[in-house]
Amino acid sequence: MMKKVGGVILLWLLLLFSQLAEGKRYSPPGKPTLTSCRSPEKETFTCWWEPGSDGGLPTTHALYYRKENSEMVYECPDYKTAGENSCFFSKNDTSIWVNYNITVVATNALGRTFSDPVDIDVVYIVMPNPPEEVRVSVTQNTDWPFLRVSWEPPKKADTRSGWITLIYEVRIKLENEDEWEVHPAGQQKIFNIFSPRSGGTYQVQVRCKPDHGFWSEWSPSTYVKVPEYFPREKSMWILIVVFSAFIFFIFNWLIYMNIYSLKHCLLPPVPGPKIKGFDKQLKNGKSEDIFSSLVVSDFPPTTSNYEDFLVEYLEVYIPEERELIMEDSKELQDDSLKSENSTCDNDSGRGSCDSHTLLIDKGGGDKEDGLQSDQEGSQAEMDSKRHEEAPEEELLEYSHGNVHSPDISSEKVKSWPSLFSPLPQYGLSPVNQPSPPEMGKQHCLSDSLFTPDALSSYFTQPGPSTKTDFRSNYWECNFNHKQSHPLHPQTAAHEHLQAQNDTIMACVERIGAPLGVHVPNVRPTEYVEVQRVSDENMVLLHPISSGQENTCTMRRQTEDYSRVKTLNNDKGLLLLQRESMEEEMDMCPNEEEGVSRVTSNGYTASITPTSQKSAAGINASLPILDERAASGYVDTTTMFGQPTY
Amino acid sequence: MAQRRISGDRLFITVVYLVAMCRAVPIGDLLDRASQRSDKMHSLSTLLTQEMDSHFPPYGRIPNENAPFDCQPPHYRRPMEKKKSSGKGSGESDLMSLVRSLLQAWVDPLVILSNSAITLPHPAKSSISSKIQELQEHSKSLADGLDILSGKMGPAAQATSSLPYTGGTDLGQDRVTILNKFGFLLSCLRRDSHKIDSFLKVLRCRAVKLQPELC
Numbered sequence: 001m002m003k004k005v006g007g008v009i010l011l012w013l014l015l016l017f018s019q020l021a022e023g024k025r026y027s028p029p030g031k032p033t034l035t036s037c038r039s040p041e042k043e044t045f046t047c048w049w050e051p052g053s054d055g056g057l058p059t060t061h062a063l064y065y066r067k068e069n070s071e072m073v074y075e076c077p078d079y080k081t082a083g084e085n086s087c088f089f090s091k092n093d094t095s096i097w098v099n100y101n102i103t104v105v106a107t108n109a110l111g112r113t114f115s116d117p118v119d120i121d122v123v124y125i126v127m128p129n130p131p132e133e134v135r136v137s138v139t140q141n142t143d144w145p146f147l148r149v150s151w152e153p154p155k156k157a158d159t160r161s162g163w164i165t166l167i168y169e170v171r172i173k174l175e176n177e178d179e180w181e182v183h184p185a186g187q188q189k190i191f192n193i194f195s196p197r198s199g200g201t202y203q204v205q206v207r208c209k210p211d212h213g214f215w216s217e218w219s220p221s222t223y224v225k226v227p228e229y230f231p232r233e234k235s236m237w238i239l240i241v242v243f244s245a246f247i248f249f250i251f252n253w254l255i256y257m258n259i260y261s262l263k264h265c266l267l268p269p270v271p272g273p274k275i276k277g278f279d280k281q282l283k284n285g286k287s288e289d290i291f292s293s294l295v296v297s298d299f300p301p302t303t304s305n306y307e308d309f310l311v312e313y314l315e316v317y318i319p320e321e322r323e324l325i326m327e328d329s330k331e332l333q334d335d336s337l338k339s340e341n342s343t344c345d346n347d348s349g350r351g352s353c354d355s356h357t358l359l360i361d362k363g364g365g366d367k368e369d370g371l372q373s374d375q376e377g378s379q380a381e382m383d384s385k386r387h388e389e390a391p392e393e394e395l396l397e398y399s400h401g402n403v404h405s406p407d408i409s410s411e412k413v414k415s416w417p418s419l420f421s422p423l424p425q426y427g428l429s430p431v432n433q434p435s436p437p438e439m440g441k442q443h444c445l446s447d448s449l450f451t452p453d454a455l456s457s458y459f460t461q462p463g464p465s466t467k468t469d470f471r472s473n474y475w476e477c478n479f480n481h482k483q484s485h486p487l488h489p490q491t492a493a494h495e496h497l498q499a500q501n502d503t504i505m506a507c508v509e510r511i512g513a514p515l516g517v518h519v520p521n522v523r524p525t526e527y528v529e530v531q532r533v534s535d536e537n538m539v540l541l542h543p544i545s546s547g548q549e550n551t552c553t554m555r556r557q558t559e560d561y562s563r564v565k566t567l568n569n570d571k572g573l574l575l576l577q578r579e580s581m582e583e584e585m586d587m588c589p590n591e592e593e594g595v596s597r598v599t600s601n602g603y604t605a606s607i608t609p610t611s612q613k614s615a616a617g618i619n620a621s622l623p624i625l626d627e628r629a630a631s632g633y634v635d636t637t638t639m640f641g642q643p644t645y
Numbered sequence: 646m647a648q649r650r651i652s653g654d655r656l657f658i659t660v661v662y663l664v665a666m667c668r669a670v671p672i673g674d675l676l677d678r679a680s681q682r683s684d685k686m687h688s689l690s691t692l693l694t695q696e697m698d699s700h701f702p703p704y705g706r707i708p709n710e711n712a713p714f715d716c717q718p719p720h721y722r723r724p725m726e727k728k729k730s731s732g733k734g735s736g737e738s739d740l741m742s743l744v745r746s747l748l749q750a751w752v753d754p755l756v757i758l759s760n761s762a763i764t765l766p767h768p769a770k771s772s773i774s775s776k777i778q779e780l781q782e783h784s785k786s787l788a789d790g791l792d793i794l795s796g797k798m799g800p801a802a803q804a805t806s807s808l809p810y811t812g813g814t815d816l817g818q819d820r821v822t823i824l825n826k827f828g829f830l831l832s833c834l835r836r837d838s839h840k841i842d843s844f845l846k847v848l849r850c851r852a853v854k855l856q857p858e859l860c
Binding site for chain 1 (some may be wrong): 660684848850858
């Protein structure tokens with residue numbers, strides 16, 4: 001027993017060794033694998049497998065299948081049609097919508113090996129053949145040819161009955177390129193490819209796919225040669241030329257439209273000459289045109305900056321005796337100049353500096369002489385005025401130094417001419433006013449001689465002058481042209497006053513120029529304007545600080561107010577300075593009172609303090625003037641010097 | 646009164662005219678639309694099965710046990726084969742009737758699938774659930790459209806066979822059983838949707854003789 005077993009074992013070992021010695025090894029076949037099963041038309045299908053190692057022994061393979069819900073196992077009916085390692089299921093053997101369980105078995109002498117089973121349904125494994133009869137043609141007889149690709153479905157696929165619905169895809173590339181251009185074509189069998197390169201050779205392929213299946217293989221390539229047609233480059237150049245011509249025309253048109261501004265930009269106009277000094281002509285007073293040209297365009301100026309009023313804002317009409325006056329005025333100017341600070345602002349108009357120079361040049365005359373000559377004139381004017389209109393006007397004047405009333409008046413008078421003297425040289429108005437003695441004169445003082453510190457406005461209302469000597473002495477402010485009508489000295493006094501109210505207003509408004517007289521106290525500059533004309537022909541002035549304000553409020557804001565109360569002996573105006581601010585409050589209601597007290601003629605001593613609270617100092621020695629709203633500053637010295645009434 | 650009657654008559658005539666105009670829509674176009682919808686349905690079901698198999702492969706199912714019932718009643722298999730083998734010679738009416746029967750048969754199973762998908766022990770259950778709901782909508786609209794279509798094709802097309810679902814409402818108790826049954830149902834759905842799609846496309850090609858480029 002033991003020997004037999006041992007013998008058998010020995011035999012097997014020998015066999016094994018013999019096999020090893022020969023270098024061969026036999027084994028059962030390796031496991032085959034089903035690679036794919038495909039149906040080209042949903043009516044038949046084919047399965048392919050991959051055999052495993054054969055184990056050194058001849059192996060055979062067999063395919064077995066089992067249909068769904070059936071235990072019957074069938075073997076592949078056709079191993080040959082589809083080639084090696086394949087099984088072809090014909091139409092009779094194919095059932096659709098049925099699960100097939102397919103297994104491949106490899107058998108050799110040593111054993112058999114089963115592959116993994118595969119479940120398939122024929123309808124899900126449809127992979128058609130590639131499309132057939134792919135044709136590509138170039139459209140003829142056109143300037144812009146294109147390619148037309150056409151094909152046919154694979155023969156086996158039954159698309160006619162709708163059993164299979166195929167979707168196509170076209171791809172194209174130039175012969176020597178690598179990138180394909182893929183175009184989905186849907187269910188159509190014709191496809192157009194536009195804008196081929198002229199002279200190029202194209203390669204076209206088509207493939208198809210059922211609605212729920214796999215893509216077919218690409219059809220074999222079809223080549224097409226595109227003939228040379230109209231070269232593209234030329235067309236591009238033509239486009240470029242046209243476009244640039246268009247741009248060029250647009251550009252020219254733009255330049256033409258803006259030719260003037262362009263000229264101005266490139267060739268700026270040469271500025272005209274600027275006159276810094278005065279010509280001899282100007283001094284001689286020739287050629288009104290020159291003067292008119294010198295007049296500032298914005299005449300009359302607004303109340304924005306009174307310093308600008310210093311020069312030629314007044315259009316003054318000078319009658320034939322102008323020159324005489326001028327000479328006189330020159331002397332006076334010198335006097336006034338001495339007492340006045342010369343303010344030659346750089347910002348001021350030409351006249352400011354120039355007037356000073358003029359005055360200085362022509363100065364040197366006797367002040368008294370000038371005073372006399374002009375005094376008469378101006379005083380006469382004033383007197384006449386005063387006589388005529390008496391308390392109507394109030395002069396606010398800032399005098400500097402001279403206390404003597406006549407002197408004051410004369411000085412005041414002086415100041416007028418001084419103020420006026422340069423004016424004719426600068427701003428003769430072209431308006432020709434008739435110069436009858438009845439003409440009312442209006443003097444508006446805007447003088448550069450005034451210092452900014454002093455705020456006073458000289459306001460004189462020229463009454464109709466009965467003295468013919470001074471016919472020419474009057475200056476008119478041509479703020480408006482209301483003065484053109486002659487007025488009788490007496491009958492039309494009021495009228496004249498009324499008529500000139502506006503001008504007065506205008507004059508006063510514009511005056512605003514600070515007096516150049518030295519001010520003992522620094523006071524804020526104030527401006528006066530005529531508030532109204534009372535019934536008794538009194539002109540009420542009120543200061544203007546900024547625009548129109550209530551006179552009462554204005555007074556409160558300012559400290560000093562003075563007004564010309566009366567003319568004193570035809571000599572001058574009295575200005576009283578109000579000293580206390582508290583009295584201002586009472587001034588407003590008392591205005592009327594004070595005004596009313598001033599009579600038209602006999603106001604030489606009619607300083608009636610309407611309020612009890614007039615300046616103490618003044619009360620003592622001088623008749624106190626009402627501290628009505630008066631714009632202007634009165635030097636206390638002058639007040640003291642004034643004759644009492 | 647007389648005017649009202651006249652206006653009423655006119656309205657009726659207008660309505661009839663419009664209906665007639667509506668009927669003038671060619672059947673081929675209607676079938677084209679129906680086939681598009683069925684194509685969409687089949688795509689959805691294919692995606693469903695793929696999602697199902699990604700986590701529960703078919704080979705994980707127990708063979709011979711995943712088919713407690715057939716996808717189709719056996720008596721229906723033959724007409725399919727007969728239609729196919731006869732070279733598609735069967736009449737359109739039969740095809741239409743078959744399609745409508747199939748659609749009708751899947752109403753209940755879809756409800757079951759939809760209810761089970763929410764609690765399915767599967768990682769992609771939300772996606773599956775949404776797709777099933779979409780399938781239900783498509784199926785409903787397609788059935789309604791085919792009702793109108795079949796009316797134009799004759800009384801034979803109107804007849805539908807009842808294919809009751811015998812699988813029961815409960816999919817199972819344990820996870821494997823549930824998944825098995827669910828997967829099986831999805832595979833049946835996929836197949837039937839393919840059938841519907843194929844038949845409708847055959848009908849379409851038969852109806853559009855004037856437009857051969859479609860087929």
